[in-house]
Amino acid sequence: MESSPAIETTTPSARQQAVLDAVLGLMVEAGDQLTMDAVARRASCSKETLYKWFRDRDGLLTATVQWQASRVRAGRYEARALDVATLSESLRDFATTWLEVISSSASIALNRIAIGDAGSRKSNLGSIVLANGRFAIGDRLKPLLEAGRAAGLLAFDDSETAFRTFFGLVGRDVQIRLLLGDAIDFDAAEIRRDAASAVEQFLALYGQPQS
Amino acid sequence: MESSPAIETTTPSARQQAVLDAVLGLMVEAGDQLTMDAVARRASCSKETLYKWFRDRDGLLTATVQWQASRVRAGRYEARALDVATLSESLRDFATTWLEVISSSASIALNRIAIGDAGSRKSNLGSIVLANGRFAIGDRLKPLLEAGRAAGLLAFDDSETAFRTFFGLVGRDVQIRLLLGDAIDFDAAEIRRDAASAVEQFLALYGQPQS
DNA sequence: GCCGTACCGTACCGTACGGTTCGGCTCATA
DNA sequence: TATGAGCCGAACCGTACGGTACGGTACGGC
Incomplete structure (x- = not known):
């Protein structure tokens, strides 16, 4: 992987x-x-x-x-002095940005095209989209997760697994529904709310109790 | 919704x-x-x-x-006498079946087609796939969740929200990766493992401590 | 002023594909 | 044995689209 x-x-x-x-x-x-x-x-x-x-x-x-x-490459998340507040703040930023991206009409259209021709073996738009989407996000988030672990804020064995859980908690059914044409009303406030509750759940699963 | x-x-x-x-x-x-x-x-x-x-x-x-x-309609999950063991067993079954479905080549191909023409307003394959996939699953899982709540095993306000969390924890990045042509090796054992850990996480988030 | 380069707009070609038509075969019924 | 319904296979039509060719224009270098 x-x-x-x-x-x-x-x-x-x-x-x-x-x-x-x-x-x-x-x-x-x-x-x-x-x-x-x-x-x-x-x-x-x-x-x-x-x-x-x-x-x-x-x-x-x-x-x-x-x-x-x-031009989607969003800001980096430097491992500043990490406490639980800045960590969850960074995670929320991450989740928010990601939800904004996957719900943007450009991303939806692009993914539709890429998925469409992932069925034909010619060309590899699918892998390009994957590399710049799912995997790029993973590469950018994992350092943050590992910094959180180093700071004793998170507990996990494998950052890849932890990331995939994060991905699932944030994305849920949003992307597949949008791709299939479901009209979700997904304004900025809703996105922030969803991002916040996803981070809360993620921390409930992977957070290390602060003694 | x-x-x-x-x-x-x-x-x-x-x-x-x-x-x-x-x-x-x-x-x-x-x-x-x-x-x-x-x-x-x-x-x-x-x-x-x-x-x-x-x-x-x-x-x-x-x-x-x-x-x-x-012919995907899998077995129903009757609300038998629920204890935490049978509930998590049912949830595992559910998750396993769902993962098997979305990783089957038929489902992948079908979703690709449906997504492809969800971009063209003609026809509504997308909504048909949604109705028989995502939403059908929701309709079948929610009664189980509510039975679990009635039995004091689960705690949540909105079964739709709880379901979407379950959906995210189970599916994670699997479907989008498969649709985009990523070749995940996803054998039955792996699926069972993933389903089990998704259910474990779901119960960690929504399970009610048994006194 | 002349030429090469880069580009626009348009006409054109070949092919693939959705949809239609038609001849012929099979078989059930009378 | 005649009739007609249902279907197969193949030919056919129109159109849309990827890709090419070509005439015309603007411009920079000599």
Whole structure:
């Protein structure tokens, strides 16, 4: 269960970024009719250019996924002097950010595309999304969990297992419901509430009683 | 957050079931090239028959989803005399069954299809899958939870919230990883282990101390 | 002023696929 | 043995879409 590194590639030029944003916009508004024609029209560029820059449709999608991933990287969580308050605060931030990401229309659209072609063995959008989503989050959260353990605030054997529990408590059924088209009303307040109660539950399971 | 009833329709004839099984097989083996031609070839029937029986491609997919759902309905969990042992045993059964379902290749393929066209507003495979998956499970688990509460074994205000926690603890990152093409080795022993520890955690959060 | 480069817009090609039509086979009923 | 319903297999149609080709324009370097 090694963590895949979040793939990094040469950043696209400004014009190319505009194209990728057009793709994202199109995904969100009409995920089905994501045709090369539509992209070219929306981005005011020619299909020839699309093919020159991104090789083929798959390359365009891959670049889009990576482009979106590159700007989701949220703030880091430095292991400052940890007490139970700052730890749970950091965990809440983490949970909140994660819930905001997975409930954003861009993420939903992107995951739909990636899941769709994970069924066809060609291309590997799925693994890219996984590497930049689930596994990137794990890589960023585990140091915090381990710092919490080092500070005597948490108790667990395997940080991977602890992380997966955290993931489940935070995400619950949200992502699958959104992906399947369920319209959950999920405003910022609701997200904060859910994040807080998930952290509370996580600490109930893994927290070390402070003597 | 009303629970949608699991849609029930007239059961297909034996021949029709064979066709639907062909669709399922095709989904699993090559989810992308799920064409009407391929289905007809695999089921040794004519496209004319497909269109007569199922109206159009969408009707065929809908019937397939419902057909698959109809045979997933696992055993019921009668509220026998509840003590903590039988309750946690029932919960373990539940979790095990659920994990087996979501990790089965049929379920993965089906969810991929449903998610794929949840992006296009036409058709509502997504809601059908939700109704027969996530919500059907909820409807079947909640009575058990409430029986546990009535017996003084569990403590919670809202059975929906308690269920969603259970869902998260059991499923964690499994479904999204499988949908995105991650190859988790998930044998029966692993599933039982995961189910058991999820139930243990759930009881740690919601269990009522037995005096 | 001339040329090469990069790009836009559009027309075009090939193919795949949803859906329709039709000829022919089988079989049950009369 | 005639008839018709039900179905198979194959040919067919229209369209949508990925990918290519090409004419035209703007611009920087010589």
